Amino acid sequence: MADQTSVSIRNLDLSFGAVEVLKDLNLDIGAGEFLVLLGSSGCGKSTLLNCIAGLLEINAGQIHINGRNVTWEEPSARGIGMVFQSYALYPQMTVRGNLSFGLRNARVPKAEIARRVKEAAEILQIEPLLDRKPAALSGGQRQRVAIGRALVRHVDVFLFDEPLSNLDAKLRADLRVELKRLHDRLGNTMIYVTHDQIEAMTLADRIAIMRGGRIMQLASPGEIYNRPANRYVADFIGSPSMNFYEGHLTQDAQVFESGDFRVPLAAYPFDSAQPGGRPVTLGIRPEHVLTGPMAKTAPVAMGATVEMVEPMGSDTLVWARVAGLPLRLRMDGQAAVAPGDQLDIGLDLARAALFDAKTELRL
Amino acid sequence: MSSTDSVPGGRRPARPPRRLTRNMTAKVASIPMVLTALVIFVGCTVWSIVYSFTKTRSIPKLEFVGFDQYERLWSTNRWLVSIENLAIYGLCSMVFSLVIGFVLAALLDQKIRFENTFRTILLYPFALSFIVTGLVWQWILNPNFGIQKVVQDLGFENFAFNPLSNADTVIYGVLIAGLWQGTGLIMVLMLAGLRGIDGEVWKASRVDGIPAWKTYIFIVIPMMKPVFITTLVIIASGIIKVYDLVVAQTSGGPGIASEVPAKYVYDFMFGRRNLGQALAGSTMMLVTVLIVLIPWAYLEFGSKKRG
Numbered sequence: 184m185a186d187q188t189s190v191s192i193r194n195l196d197l198s199f200g201a202v203e204v205l206k207d208l209n210l211d212i213g214a215g216e217f218l219v220l221l222g223s224s225g226c227g228k229s230t231l232l233n234c235i236a237g238l239l240e241i242n243a244g245q246i247h248i249n250g251r252n253v254t255w256e257e258p259s260a261r262g263i264g265m266v267f268q269s270y271a272l273y274p275q276m277t278v279r280g281n282l283s284f285g286l287r288n289a290r291v292p293k294a295e296i297a298r299r300v301k302e303a304a305e306i307l308q309i310e311p312l313l314d315r316k317p318a319a320l321s322g323g324q325r326q327r328v329a330i331g332r333a334l335v336r337h338v339d340v341f342l343f344d345e346p347l348s349n350l351d352a353k354l355r356a357d358l359r360v361e362l363k364r365l366h367d368r369l370g371n372t373m374i375y376v377t378h379d380q381i382e383a384m385t386l387a388d389r390i391a392i393m394r395g396g397r398i399m400q401l402a403s404p405g406e407i408y409n410r411p412a413n414r415y416v417a418d419f420i421g422s423p424s425m426n427f428y429e430g431h432l433t434q435d436a437q438v439f440e441s442g443d444f445r446v447p448l449a450a451y452p453f454d455s456a457q458p459g460g461r462p463v464t465l466g467i468r469p470e471h472v473l474t475g476p477m478a479k480t481a482p483v484a485m486g487a488t489v490e491m492v493e494p495m496g497s498d499t500l501v502w503a504r505v506a507g508l509p510l511r512l513r514m515d516g517q518a519a520v521a522p523g524d525q526l527d528i529g530l531d532l533a534r535a536a537l538f539d540a541k542t543e544l545r546l
Numbered sequence: 547m548s549s550t551d552s553v554p555g556g557r558r559p560a561r562p563p564r565r566l567t568r569n570m571t572a573k574v575a576s577i578p579m580v581l582t583a584l585v586i587f588v589g590c591t592v593w594s595i596v597y598s599f600t601k602t603r604s605i606p607k608l609e610f611v612g613f614d615q616y617e618r619l620w621s622t623n624r625w626l627v628s629i630e631n632l633a634i635y636g637l638c639s640m641v642f643s644l645v646i647g648f649v650l651a652a653l654l655d656q657k658i659r660f661e662n663t664f665r666t667i668l669l670y671p672f673a674l675s676f677i678v679t680g681l682v683w684q685w686i687l688n689p690n691f692g693i694q695k696v697v698q699d700l701g702f703e704n705f706a707f708n709p710l711s712n713a714d715t716v717i718y719g720v721l722i723a724g725l726w727q728g729t730g731l732i733m734v735l736m737l738a739g740l741r742g743i744d745g746e747v748w749k750a751s752r753v754d755g756i757p758a759w760k761t762y763i764f765i766v767i768p769m770m771k772p773v774f775i776t777t778l779v780i781i782a783s784g785i786i787k788v789y790d791l792v793v794a795q796t797s798g799g800p801g802i803a804s805e806v807p808a809k810y811v812y813d814f815m816f817g818r819r820n821l822g823q824a825l826a827g828s829t830m831m832l833v834t835v836l837i838v839l840i841p842w843a844y845l846e847f848g849s850k851k852r853g
Binding site: 233236237238257258259260263264265267268269270271272273274275284285288289329332333336344 | 744746747749750751752753754755756757760764765768769
């Protein structure tokens with residue numbers, strides 16, 4: 184099932200006038216996969232989703248859904264359902280009307296419509312709301328109805344365009360879990376656009392991180408977090424974000440140097456043998472800076488001076504300085520540190536990232 | 547023990563300012579406008595209604611004659627023709643300007659090129675006065691050098707389009723001019739309403755496979771209800787006061803075939819110096835306006851209190 188392709192995008196180009204939004208984009212999404220398109224605003228992720236839906240006409244390339252070339256099909260003929268950020272419910276119709284309007288228009292038999300509406304309402308637990316108008320619903324309920332409108336279409340591919348962005352933080356977390364459950368239960372292909380990395384990390388089977396109309400990395404959440412393919416991805420994923428140090432490799436490519444800050448790279452998992460003596464960037468996540476007893480045994484150990492402490496309850500964010508360079512590190516929530524303290528730290532180089540300074544690609 | 551109310555010999559806290567003196571400056575500043583509204587709008591309206599029950603001619607005289615003026619009004623052929631014309635003009639103008647205005651707005655809303663140019667062209671007639679519109683259309687509809695002449699010169703010798711000289715069709719000639727002038731504004735209002743619709747609703751209806759015309763009728767137009775109500779009131783008030791268009795285009799002719807109530811009132815007031823009769827006519831117009839306004843006010847403001 185998983186090796187079967189559900190949505191396949193070939194050499195897709197899209198430009199608005201002279202502005203190229205998507206450039207030669209290729210993407211294959213497996214059947215039943217939950218793919219998240221992640222990126223900051225203006226990266227083309229929603230545009231790509233609209234292209235898949237058929238709401239935007241593309242300039243070049245092809246889109247296949249379930250093995251069928253749908254590049255020139257109308258959105259309703261592509262076998263997709265779509266959920267929008269603003270819910271986009273029809274305000275003067277009841278919930279039942281919203282769910283059934285498309286089906287009635289497609290002349291689906293009445294009994295079949297009633298059955299599908301009932302089924303969707305059961306799955307989404309909106310049965311008591313069926314005769315209400317959208318104005319009488321809360322944000323979370325409205326978004327459930329919007330999901331239901333995609334559900335009744337009995338399609339293979341669901342498209343979500345930032346569906347949780349209009350909800351408050353608590354509801355967002357609840358509905359996120361529900362979406363994950365829904366995906367487990369239905370097993371549909373889902374393509375989900377968001378700028379929220381938590382949503383991406385928790386929901387996705389694979390994440391496609393986009394920037395400037397290109398996919399920067401397409402991989403599982405774990406891979407993206409642990410082995411970011413380039414500096415942009417490394418910086419984008421993770422909160423607080425990664426520490427970056429501009430420096431260079433020694434001639435034998437065994438040590439990273441940035442002024443007095445010297446890091447032996449014996450434990451770093453290089454992708455391939457690298458020539459030394461060139462500028463590189465070292466990245467290390469705040470949570471991969473070791474402290475306490477672990478610091479002493481780490482292959483790379485050094486001393487740091489604490490400058491500022493941000494206690495956040497579950498953990499503590501420490502702003503420190505090591506060899507004159509700033510370093511953010513994450514400690515246990517109850518760690519007793521104060522500005523001015525000396526800390527022994529170690530760097531978990533197996534989980535660090537080294538990037539070529541020019542190409543910004545991972546070494 | 548709370549400290550505020552138990553200070554021995556302490557003064558009670560100052561009373562909250564009385565309602566009358568609160569925001570005094572604002573109240574004083576609004577007195578002129580309040581007086582204007584009361585004296586000119588309410589006062590003059592009441593005066594007009596009162597004097598419509600007297601036998602006043604050119605000098606106001608409080609000599610009540612009951613409904614005599616109204617009886618005369620409703621037995622005057624010219625008034626009846628006026629009312630009939632107003633009904634035809636009003637109904638057609640309401641329907642056509644809404645339909646044409648909405649269709650034009652929907653066409654303009656298709657992300658077309660040169661939208662601003664089209665909008666300006668279509669709104670331009672609205673910038674003209676009714677006198678100019680009336681004269682222009684009098685010429686355009688003139689059989690000797692207007693549309694009819696142009697088409698006949700093209701070789702269609704039997705072509706006849708001469709609404710203004712036929713008593714049965716003259717009001718439609720006036721209607722054409724009124725629509726030409728008025729639909730631009732309606733289109734702009736409708737366009738503003740259309741632009742207020744969330745674009746994602748359109749996307750949702752496309753994904754649902756609903757054709758555009760059905761989306762307009764079943765989703766977009768119901769969402770634009772407030773715009774439609776406001777537009778209807780604007781059209782209706784324009785209909786009731788139609789006067790200068792008729793004066794400029796037909797002077798009420800041929801005969802009395804294109805008379806309208808506002809012209810009847812004006813002629814009796816200033817031409818025939820029969821104030822009582824004119825005021826009876828204007829009171830009937832006021833009643834018509836109220837018939838339009840009260841349901842609107844109920845729809846527009848009444849429902850908010852409940853919700």
